[in-house]
Amino acid sequence: MSAIDIEFKMTDKQNSISFFKNVRHLLVILALSNLHISLLQPALAQASSDAQVNQIRMSLMLLDAKIRSAPSAEAYFMRGSANAALGKNEAAEADFALAESLKYSTNLFEFYEKRGSNYLVLKKNEEAIAPLTKALALKPSDPSCLINRAAAYFELARYKEALADAQKAVKLYSQSSAAQQLVGTCYLKTGQYQSALPYLNQAVELEPRNFEALHYRGLAYQKLGKNELANKDFAEALAKGYAPGKTFEEVN
Incomplete structure (x- = not known):
């Protein structure tokens, strides 16, 4: 048994609580995470x-040691969160599944939100919907969950449900380029091209690097017969490295 294993052999509940408190401090960066998208x-x-x-990575080392000496739902959930933050999404899902099997209950909103978001990164859109719905x-008014569930619905071509979630998110957090884009692209996919434009305009204004929104706005202009504006948007998006199928994060 290594020194670190011995260090994490908890002898009482207070020590365990203190451990998780310290690791939570190390994982404060996860507040940025809600998702990869x-x-x-x-x-x-x-x-x-x-x-x-x-x-x-330091938090992962501590959590690995904790799990070896005293596995628990809390430890698996926190390790899953750390893995998700590092882009190790398959490992994160394995940990979330173990946390669920051990009846994790400390912060169910956080658990469902992170697991649903992780499924979304893995492009398991159908699986993402259940935890995000929970x-x-x-928290019915959480804009991050609304946007993530809208994105899952959108990828499944369930545009009516995606639009409902995205519209709620825009009302709650109008400064989200992603939420504005989702509303616009839902309108675009359902043939409501004029309705799509204000939202795509806002998405581009809020996040000038959102070349995906710029590309979709070009499509809306094209459908409305405004070819000069459409070509301008397409050219700008392509000049910045955007290609259909890529998210704007991937081209920056």
């Missing part, structure tokens, strides 16, 4: 600096 802010699950990456049952 950058739904509320561009940069969900990926750490944005070397210092943050090192902080999360999270919204606990």
